[in-house]
Amino acid sequence: MATLSFKDFKSDQEVRWCPGCGDHAVLAALQRALPKVSQALAYEKERYVVVSGIGCSSRLPYYMDTYGFHGIHGRATAISTGIKVANPTLTVWQACGDGDALAIGGNHFIHAIRRNIDINVILFNNRIYGLTKGQYSPTSKFGAITKTSPYGTVEHPFNPGSLVLGAKGTFFARSLDVELKLNEEIMTAAALHDGCSVMEMLTNCVIFNDGAHKEISDPAVRADRTIVLRHGEKMIFGRNRDKGLVLDGLGLRVVTIGQDGVTEDDILTHDAHCQAMGIHMLLAEMRYPDFPVALGVIRDVRDVTYDDGVRDQVRDVMLKSKIHSVDELLHSGSTWEVE
Amino acid sequence: MQLTGSLFANMSAVYGNALSTFPDYPAEIRAPHGTVSGVSGFQVHIGSGDIHTPGDYCDLLVAMNPAALKANARWCKRSAMILFDTDAFDEEGLSRAGFGTDNPFTELKVEDRTLIAAPITKLTEESLKDSGMDMKAIHKCKNMFTLGMACFIYDRPLEYIFQYLESKFAKKHPEMIAPNRKVLTDGFNYAANIQAIPNTYHIAPAPLEKGTYRNITGNQAVAWGLLAASEKSGLPLFCGSYPITPATGILEELAIHKSLGAKTLQAEDEIAGICTAIGAAFAGDLAVTTTSGPGLSLKSEALGLAVMTELPLVVVDVQRAGPSTGIPTKTEQTDLDQALYGRNGECPIPVVAAHSPAHCFDAAFQAAKIALEHMTPVMLLSEGFLGNGSEPWRIPSMADYPEIRPPFARSVEGERFRPFERDPETLVRPWAIPGQKGFEHRIGGLEKNHAGVLSSDPANHELMVDERLQKVLKIADFIPELSVDGPSEGPLLVVGWGGTYGHILSAVRTARAEGKAVAMAHFDYIFPVPRNTGEVLSRFSKVLVCELNSGQFARYLQGLFPGLDIVRCNKVQGQPFLVNELVDAINKAL
Numbered sequence: 063m064a065t066l067s068f069k070d071f072k073s074d075q076e077v078r079w080c081p082g083c084g085d086h087a088v089l090a091a092l093q094r095a096l097p098k099v100s101q102a103l104a105y106e107k108e109r110y111v112v113v114s115g116i117g118c119s120s121r122l123p124y125y126m127d128t129y130g131f132h133g134i135h136g137r138a139t140a141i142s143t144g145i146k147v148a149n150p151t152l153t154v155w156q157a158c159g160d161g162d163a164l165a166i167g168g169n170h171f172i173h174a175i176r177r178n179i180d181i182n183v184i185l186f187n188n189r190i191y192g193l194t195k196g197q198y199s200p201t202s203k204f205g206a207i208t209k210t211s212p213y214g215t216v217e218h219p220f221n222p223g224s225l226v227l228g229a230k231g232t233f234f235a236r237s238l239d240v241e242l243k244l245n246e247e248i249m250t251a252a253a254l255h256d257g258c259s260v261m262e263m264l265t266n267c268v269i270f271n272d273g274a275h276k277e278i279s280d281p282a283v284r285a286d287r288t289i290v291l292r293h294g295e296k297m298i299f300g301r302n303r304d305k306g307l308v309l310d311g312l313g314l315r316v317v318t319i320g321q322d323g324v325t326e327d328d329i330l331t332h333d334a335h336c337q338a339m340g341i342h343m344l345l346a347e348m349r350y351p352d353f354p355v356a357l358g359v360i361r362d363v364r365d366v367t368y369d370d371g372v373r374d375q376v377r378d379v380m381l382k383s384k385i386h387s388v389d390e391l392l393h394s395g396s397t398w399e400v401e
Numbered sequence: 402m403q404l405t406g407s408l409f410a411n412m413s414a415v416y417g418n419a420l421s422t423f424p425d426y427p428a429e430i431r432a433p434h435g436t437v438s439g440v441s442g443f444q445v446h447i448g449s450g451d452i453h454t455p456g457d458y459c460d461l462l463v464a465m466n467p468a469a470l471k472a473n474a475r476w477c478k479r480s481a482m483i484l485f486d487t488d489a490f491d492e493e494g495l496s497r498a499g500f501g502t503d504n505p506f507t508e509l510k511v512e513d514r515t516l517i518a519a520p521i522t523k524l525t526e527e528s529l530k531d532s533g534m535d536m537k538a539i540h541k542c543k544n545m546f547t548l549g550m551a552c553f554i555y556d557r558p559l560e561y562i563f564q565y566l567e568s569k570f571a572k573k574h575p576e577m578i579a580p581n582r583k584v585l586t587d588g589f590n591y592a593a594n595i596q597a598i599p600n601t602y603h604i605a606p607a608p609l610e611k612g613t614y615r616n617i618t619g620n621q622a623v624a625w626g627l628l629a630a631s632e633k634s635g636l637p638l639f640c641g642s643y644p645i646t647p648a649t650g651i652l653e654e655l656a657i658h659k660s661l662g663a664k665t666l667q668a669e670d671e672i673a674g675i676c677t678a679i680g681a682a683f684a685g686d687l688a689v690t691t692t693s694g695p696g697l698s699l700k701s702e703a704l705g706l707a708v709m710t711e712l713p714l715v716v717v718d719v720q721r722a723g724p725s726t727g728i729p730t731k732t733e734q735t736d737l738d739q740a741l742y743g744r745n746g747e748c749p750i751p752v753v754a755a756h757s758p759a760h761c762f763d764a765a766f767q768a769a770k771i772a773l774e775h776m777t778p779v780m781l782l783s784e785g786f787l788g789n790g791s792e793p794w795r796i797p798s799m800a801d802y803p804e805i806r807p808p809f810a811r812s813v814e815g816e817r818f819r820p821f822e823r824d825p826e827t828l829v830r831p832w833a834i835p836g837q838k839g840f841e842h843r844i845g846g847l848e849k850n851h852a853g854v855l856s857s858d859p860a861n862h863e864l865m866v867d868e869r870l871q872k873v874l875k876i877a878d879f880i881p882e883l884s885v886d887g888p889s890e891g892p893l894l895v896v897g898w899g900g901t902y903g904h905i906l907s908a909v910r911t912a913r914a915e916g917k918a919v920a921m922a923h924f925d926y927i928f929p930v931p932r933n934t935g936e937v938l939s940r941f942s943k944v945l946v947c948e949l950n951s952g953q954f955a956r957y958l959q960g961l962f963p964g965l966d967i968v969r970c971n972k973v974q975g976q977p978f979l980v981n982e983l984v985d986a987i988n989k990a991l
Contacts, residue, residue: 144680
């Protein structure tokens with residue numbers, strides 16, 4: 063098969079996101095990741111389907127030169143599910159925002175995760191409604207001042223990672239829009255994961271929520287306020303690579319290597335493939351300023367997938383059943399002759 | 402009672418009678434026992450001639466308790482027999498049913514009917530006292546004892562039921578076969594011995610067309626019709642649905658038939674039901690979602706998406722009494738407006754209606770054929786009355802059904818695929834399925850031009866709106882013309898659609914037998930209407946539109962053909978028409 067490059071995944075449509083929008087970088091990462099995925103899995107371009115709901119990020123399918131479906135608000139996950147069940151040989155990617163996936167589409171989102179349908183969900187989290195011009199979203203911070211919360215919100219935000227893990231998700235990763243390399247790496251891992259992969263991309267909205275993630279994304283502080291997790295590697299972070307995570311009672315604690323007798327051996331090693339969810343939940347819930355925010359693949363475990371289950375059940379029943387045509391069906395059971 | 406009723410019906414069908422059934426049960430799974438609102442009924446109409454309805458008035462009423470008598474006494478003919486369980490007609494039973502005296506028959510003014518008083522509870526207990534069953538299980542066999550009595554009254558051999566018991570219990574509960582056989586036989590013998598039954602009846606087989614027959618319910622027939630369309634199109638069937646009364650039977654039936662490649666997805670909600678189906682349609686399956694009125698409301702936005710993306714999709718609405726939750730187990734035709742208009746924007750969707758339980762098969766097949774060949778969602782309207790009702794059906798051969806040929810995209814060397822470049826004749830767009838090399842394209846809810854590129858150009862929008870409508874209207878060239886039963890012109894044409902077919906046909910034939918010049922036309926295709934509709938209707942001085950709503954189809958026809966003299970016969974009680982009511986309406990209209 064021909065080797066694909068990022069250009070093969072660029073459509074002829076003009077990208078209409080605002081200059082400086084975080085979505086540009088996520089699109090670029092996807093266009094760079096898919097050729098690698100195609101190489102690794104021997105996928106032709108026509109196997110890709112990109113699905114979305116409604117919102118700024120949901121314009122993404124138009125910018126990908128693949129099969130694409132721009133759905134309705136909140137329902138991308140249901141549409142993706144139908145596509146994958148109908149044809150499990152397709153590889154389905156989904157773009158959706160925090161409002162799309164977690165407010166109007168919350169139900170479909172958790173049920174896709176529960177079923178473990180083999181789709182790859184990129185969740186663009188800018189903590190704001192951008193396309194409707196600046197209302198708070200289910201991930202807006204408590205007290206956020208927006209057009210519909212001029213005195214600050216009085217509701218708690220979702221942490222998408224907790225939601226995914228709570229629904230027994232098999233794959234969860236988090237990253238920042240600007241981490242192009244890491245995002246390619248995450249997207250490739252998501253594609254290789256057999257099951258529902260959720261990638262939370264912390265994106266900036268330059269117009270309605272500029273600096274949405276500035277406190278951790280600012281290059282001056284990023285290394286100290288985030289930790290990139292990689293399976294099998296020590297949980298070490300900081301611009302001097304001298305900070306790490308250890309278990310402390312029922313929780314995690316940040317320590318400094320070289321202080322209080324702490325050595326590198328004391329630092330936890332990340333195990334993304336560990337079936338038990340406890341440590342993954344602790345990592346997903348780490349919040350600045352008490353902790354660095356966890357980036358990278360936090361959880362990646364195997365479990366049976368819904369699309370395989372549907373396919374296998376149809377095959378098994380076909381093998382066992384005596385009815386293989388509609389004529390046979392019509393004559394099955396109780397019938398009688400009129401002479 | 403539902404099982405007993407369907408056993409009696411199936412037995413009659415096998416015997417060769419024409420028949421029609423109507424299960425009428427409360428919405429509650431375990432409704433308060435002995436109360437009038439909790440009565441579960443099963444109406445069976447059998448005969449040697451034309452049977453098109455479950456019947457208006459009954460010859461035999463079986464009342465297992467006073468509440469059942471109270472709920473149904475008004476349907477007893479003057480000559481009717483009322484068979485009742487005296488053990489249940491005690492003080493407590495009478496008071497639960499709200500009787501004020503100890504003679505419910507006088508109270509209901511049915512004391513002159515033939516009353517067959519049988520201590521059914523005690524007789525059943527006696528019959529099964531050595532069976533080893535506990536009292537609760539024994540009491541469950543009361544219906545079987547009663548069925549035995551009914552079999553005596555209607556001269557039905559018990560063999561069919563014996564066979565049924567064998568097949569039902571052989572695997573899991575073989576110990577249940579002998580007691581059920583015994584109690585059924587004891588009931589039969591008891592009826593033969595008491596000499597309280599003045600007449601027994603023999604209903605000779607009906608002169609039916611030669612062939613192999615089976616009983617079928619409307620919900621089963623919808624499921625099978627869709628499977629037939631799957632076979633004739635070569636496309637796997639995908640059904641995404643959320644359980645809802647009275648449509649759930651279709652999803653349940655399809656879930657059984659995985660051997661025919663059917664994939665069923667019980668979705669997390671109604672919206673996911675249709676959206677998974679839309680996804681499956683995009684991916685190349687014959688996609689279906691099934692629901693009832695409230696569920697259809699939830700699907701409205703997604704229906705618009707299916708119209709905009711011009712994907713094939715069958716939406717089955719088994720209508721029930723509304724609005725809102727309404728009366729979930731009762732039948733109505735009140736979703737027509739919703740089916741025709743219930744969406745935002747200019748959003749035309751073809752509407753097909755089934756007219757009898759067995760016709761649900763053809764209606765579902767045709768709905769799927771239209772969807773696949775014309776690249777559009779299609780609404781198939783059924784009704785609770787059809788979905789749960791059953792009738793004998795002469796089994797067709799699939800060789801007699803047409804192939805279904807979707808407009809699959811063909812590649813043109815060197816040209817980019819244009820997803821909305823329409824066939825000039827039918828205005829149907831080509832269908833390119835993900836996985837096909839060289840056809841990568843994007844569709845969605847936003848307006849596009851013929852090339853599939855987003856467009857908010859005013860002229861393009863108006864053009865696409867018009868083309869989507871014209872595409873649907875052109876389906877009229879592919880459906881049968883409207884036919885007339887009776888004189889081809891005259892003073893009165895009786896018009897209906899959907900499940901009122903049998904009642905209207907019976908009423909019109911009754912009126913004609915009385916010398917009235919009345920014709921009938923029934924619409925299986927509602928949008929678009931058959932090409933000759935205007936011409937047919939104009940041959941009659943007056944059109945009487947009969948429907949189980951407040952006049953939705955009458956208003957629709959009046960809008961299409963403003964010059965018509967339309968009168969209406971409407972009923973919104975959650976119940977089918979009575980033939981008598983329609984005969985009265987015909988006489989009034991003449």
